[in-house]
Structure formats: structure tokens, C-alpha cells
Amino acid sequence: MYHRYVVVALSRRKPNEGKELTKEEKQRLRKQKKHQKKQKERKNEKGPSETEKDKTPVSLLPPPQPVATQKAPSALPAPASAPIPVPASAPFHSSPAPSPADKPAKSKAELKAERRARQETDRAAKQPGSSSSGIKTKVPLSELNPVVKRLPEHVQVDDPAVVKRLAKKLERQQIPLRSDYGYKVSLFSHLHQYSRKAPLTQLLSIPSTVIHPSIVRLGLQYSQGIVAGSNARSVALLHAFKQVIRDYTTPPNEELSRDLVNKLKPYISFLNQCRPLSASMGNAIKYIKKEISNIPSQCKEEEAKTKLLTCIDRYIEEKIVLAAKAISKYAIEKISDGDVILVYGYSSLVNNILCEAFEKSRKFRVIVVDSRPRLEGREALRRLVQRGISCTYVLISALSYILPEVSKVFLGAHALLANGYVMSRVGTSQIALVARTYNVPVLVCCETYKFCERVQTDSFVSNELDDPDDLMVTRKGKTQLENWQDVSSLGLLNLVYDVTPPDFVDLVITDLGMIPCTSVPVVLRVKNLDQ
């Protein structure tokens, strides 16, 4: 059996024959062990698997693998089928179920895979818990494997066990834990609430040995709100990762495809602590991890790095820049002369559309609606006025006054959920509601990379709480809520996102075309099949 395995492996995996057999064998065994681990990782659908948690952290220590050779004989029957699924489907689909469909695999291997899958799901079901990045990966409908979704930890703050587990994990990754601030409204006790005045970087030692400096800078920019907005955060993240990849060197006896992924995990935890990851960032991270894992092991380091950098550039170019162009093209068809367009807050995409439409000599005027405490609409106003577009500016409480003048509403989105709900800046649902009452069409513009497999029906279960001190305001020299912390029965709530039901939205403009809100799961399915 051993020889058969080696023959199979050699014929599939090793095109270059310059190496000694014994050393190759050892490398092969080590690789198989890692493959096995990665398979288990995939089944857990996220970063660190429980098996890894039991072992020493892989990212920081040199490989402990030399002991693996002793376990080799027992490990051999299991990885027999491992080489088969790996080249076939994307590594992050957590079940080996697609592989029998893809390849004419041995039936024994298929059964083994099924059994392993069942074991993994049982193990996963027994240990409900958290993982680093708060984004769920939904498996495309595989009939063999029930999807076990684990709740992200950032919506389980009221569970002390989860919080302790997170603290332990962060300690292992040597990232400081950010503490909550202020009195939390009881309806939101399951979410974090941080203060902007206490950034995570204050707890780090400078220079940080664990976290790359560009990531530290990025985290600080996120937590202070310097980089805000879905697209901006994703692009900044990808650029920071490019820098990390440039500075990365593979440690000896490690493979780039595996080690780099492990290196990225503490960075992602750190960024998550600075500010919870957005859906777009989650998708970008998934893409990067997939690309890194797909690097063939025989690739030289420089080649691999340039390959990754071009992948990231292509991602930004395709998913963000070109998507914006495509969306503008579709949206401009919907803007006619004499239109009065209402926009809310600052959405880079909607701004782009309006500027392009103006350049194409469409005659329209814009009403910018803004809301406290972020007042992002002022930035949108500035940019539109700079282009020469005539604008009106109101606060969201004046919405009923201004809506009779409006002919269309253009809204941006933070994410589009699989049940058709639009997750966007808080206040968007209110605008959609009032616009629906006045029979004004509501158009949401969203790139496909922001589509998310999560489902949500209200704005409570998963949201972000911003610094409550932002709600304080000084008017005529008096700050009413100055000592709100001293009053025990007073709480301030600063929500960041809300979800808009699909019946308020008339059209969603994406880079794939103009679709109704309810077609989002169709797009997701199509995208997953492409991958």
C-alpha cells in the first residue's frame, strides 16, 4: 500500500526528479500531514481548527514536523485520497464532496472522505465556538455535508465562555484584547462597544514584533475612522497585505502557501479587534487566502510573491475599479435630465456615478441627506460641489419636507445579504421607507464582491456599536449629556449599520447588471460555481 501511494503521489505531484528519494519521501510525508491538517481546517470553515489549537501555534515556531515521520504509517491510509481533491476544487470549500463529482475517484477514497467529513462535522458540532475572522463561509449546497455555521465571536460578547476563548486566542497570537467602554444598552449587550480614545495600538509595544507595521497603521486608521467606507477599507486592506507579502520571507522548511496564511491570521485578528471586519473585507481575505493556498509548492518564492501581488492588483482592478465603471454605465441610463436625486451620507460608488453622469452632460441636481453623529454627507457634498453639481443639504429629520421634490433615490450599500436585505449605514432604511411612502423609486448600487451569504432580518443581531461619546453635542456652550456615564439609567446608542427590507428597494445595480433585491442569492450561487 505504501508503494502504491508513493507511485500515485509521484506521478501526480512531482514533475521535477532531481531529488533523493528518501528525502523526498520525508518531505512527502510531511506534506501529507499538512494536507490532512488543512483538510480538517477546511471542514471547520475558518482559520484555526481545533486540532491546531491543541498543537503549538504553527505561525510562530519552526516546524515541529520531524516527529511526523513516526506517525506516517498510521496517517497513510487517510491521506490516500488527499492528493486527489486538492488540485481539483478550491481549497476553501470545506467538504470533499465536490471532489467525487469532479474526478473519477476511487470509491474507497470517496467513502473515506465521507466518513472523515462526518467525523469532522460531529466534532465541529460538539464544540460550538468562535474563530478569528468574523465572517462565515457558506458551502455551496452539498448534499452530503450539512453546513455547520459557527457564530462569529463579535456577536457573542455576552457569552463569557466565548469571550474567554477569544482572550486566550489573542494571547497566543500576542495581540492585546480591547476592552469595552461605557454602559451598553441591554438590547445590544451581545455586541462590542469600544471607545475611540483608547485605540488598540496603545497596548502594543512599539515596534511590534508580531504584527507588521503597515497592519498596525491600518488598524489605527480603522479604529480612528480615518479610513472609512466599505471600498476604502477593502482597498487599504489589500494594499497593506501587498506590503506584508513583499516583506515576507519563507522560513526554512516551510511552504509559502501554508506559512503565509498562518502569518496572516494574527493580523486579521488584530484588525478585527481594531474594528470589526466588513463583509467586503471578509470576501477579500477569503480570496487572498485562496490564492495563497493555491500557490503550487514548487514555485520559487519570488515568483510566488509576484504572482500574489498581481492577483491582488487584479482583484482590486476587477472587483472595485472596473465594477464601479460598469455600475456607472448602468446607472447613467437611469438618470434623466431634470432629475432631482437624493443621496444619503457618503458612498464612494454613488458619488462616482453622479460625477460620471454629470460629465456625460446629464442635467440633474442632488439633495444630500446627512445624519448625526457621523455627518459623512458633508464629504459627499464637498466632492459634488467641486465638480459643479448643484446641491441641497438637509439633515435626515427634514426628509419628509424635502421628499416631495425628489424624483429618485440612490443609495450605497455596505453588504447585500442572501435574503435580499440591504445592509448599509444607519438611516438608509428610514430613507427607503419614507421614499416608498412618497412613491419615489429607490435604487441601491452595490458591487458583487460585497454580496454576503449571511441572512439577517433586523438590525439588532449583528451590528456595530460605535463610540457612544459621539452623540454628545455642545450647543450654546452647554453639553447636556456631558456626564452621561455618571447617571446609571442613561445610555447612549450609536449604531453604525441597519438593514433595509427588500420591499423598500426597487432595483439593485451591480456590475453584473440591474437585478431586483431578491436575486442576490442567485448571484451568490453563480459566483460560487464559477469559483
Next chain:
Amino acid sequence: MPGADKETDLTERIEAFLADLKRGGSGTGPLRGSGEMARETTYLLRRITAQARWSSAGDLMEIIRNEGRRMTAAQPSETTVGNMVRRVLKIIREEYARSRGSSEETEQQESLHKLLTAGELSEETFREHFVHLKANVIEAINELLTELDGTTDNIAMQALEHIHSNEVIMTVGRSRTVEAFLKDAARKRKFHVIVAECAPFCQGHEMATGLSKVGIETTVIADAAIFAVMSRVNKVIIGTQTVLANGGLRAVNGTHSVALAARHHSTPLIICAPMFKLSPQFPNEEDTFHKFVSPHEVLPFTAGEILSKVNVHCPVFDYVPPELITLFISNIGGNAPSYIYRLMSELYHPEDHKL
């Protein structure tokens, strides 16, 4: 001459009142509550009745009507002034009718018979002189003042009928009536209040501090989050600036969004408004309906050059149609919005609707 002194004194007071009205409405003077406004108006009208020169009811009504026109012109958005003037006019009519001995019913009702036979019965009939008319009118105005003093308490007394324990109540901005209402209920029940801060004036902050001082669990939210949290709200209780003749409201801006969100979630919308806020105005008077204050509140002058290139609006009031309202709680009890027109006929005479 004492008469002349009284007259000049009276005109001085009237002028001072008018100046106050003009200043108070622009936001620069001290912000007065409607209750205070109503009381001041009634004091002034009582003084006019006492000190002005008049011989018959018709004269008095003419004087009061003139002054009333000037007062409403000074600040059209302050409707309680006009409402009090109309109440006093109705009081005069009633006292006159009582002095004459005829019952009030026949004066009021517009029957077909009356329309055919009456003709010009309106002003002529108020020319008779009655000795005790002045005293009666002043006494009736005093009764009106007592009623005004007790409105907030009357409304607050009904609180326990409408609030059960462990409720989540939403309110918008600041209303003294609603504050008293909630504080009264808090003596016996435990509930949670969510206050929408109501930018740009952020009066919700004051409301929240007031409520939390008596131990009510209060949360302040931004206006943008109203729809987001509405799904967890059991009742929306708000105050208003004016109740219009069709049962709609003229309330602080942002109230329409709250009403729509409440209707979407089928949450009852309860208005706590004393009767002196009921105005015979209808909402289609566009020029007097909306009131704007300085856009500095919305986009401050520190924003710089951009201010010359954009239009900035800061409306103060919102119209809420009567279909979105569930209940009016006033000092005379709870009413549906469809009943408001009936209450109006009890408070004001139809001929006084246009001053």
C-alpha cells in the same frame, strides 16, 4: 387721568407681548413652552377685558379680534396664541347669550331653519349692554386659566392607563407634557424609554437627562436609527406643537418619519396634547405651515466657502396625517383623530375660525 394711564399701560403690555412673540419665534429669545404662551396670552386678554374701553360685547369682541390678528401676525407658527383668542371670543359669546337669557344651543346650531330665517343676526345681536357682562367674562377667563394650569397634570394622571410594565416606549425630541406623562407612570411601573435626539436642536438630550434623573431607563439614539430600533418598540408617545383641524399634527421635524416607521411595524402612535393646542387650521395653507430657521444649525458657518454654493434647509415642523395616529390623550381624556373636528366645535365658534 387714570383711564388714559390704564390705556397706555395696556398698549405697552400688548406691544411688549408682541415683541416677545417675534423674538421668541426666531430662536434667539428664550424658548417658551406652549403652555406658558397660552397662559400669557390669556392673562393679556383678561387685562384687555378689564382695562380696555368697551360698552357692549360686540365692541369687546372687535377689540380682542384686532389684537388677536396682530398677535398671530407677529408669530404665525405660535398657534396657541390664536387658539386662546378664539377661546376668549367664544367665552364672550356664551356669556352674552347667558346674560340675554337665551340658551347657547340655539345660537350655535346651524339648522336649515336658521339659515333661511336668520339673515344678518351676527353682529347686531351683540350690541346690548349688560352690567355684569364684564365680571362674568373675567370670571370665565379665570376658569379658563385654571383649566390651563391643570392640563399637564390631567394628562399625566392618565399615564397608568396606557403604559404597562416592561414596555419600550419611544419618544422624539422634548415635550414637557410627555415628560410629565412618563414620570407619572414611572412612579408605579418599570419601563424603558428610547429618546430620538431630534437634530439639529438635539432637544432629546434634555428630555433624556430629565427622565433618567427620576430613574427611568433611558437610551438616546440618533435620528437615523429610528427605523432600526422601531421593531423593538411597543409604543410611540410624542408631543406636538399643534393639532390641526383634520386630526393631523404639526410637530417637530422628524415626526413624520417616526410615524411612518411606527405604522410599518404596527406600533401605536400616541399623542399627548392639551386642548389648547387644537387649532382650526388646516394643513393645506402652505405659506404658514412650514417655518424655517437659520441653516447655520445644519451646516455651520465654519464649513467655509461651500456655503455659498449649496442650498441648506432647516425646517422646524413636519406634517403628520391623521391616518398614522392612533390616539390623542388630552386633558379631557383620550380621543381618536377622527373625533377632533367635534372637539373643535365645542371649543371655538365657527365664525372665529378666521380671526
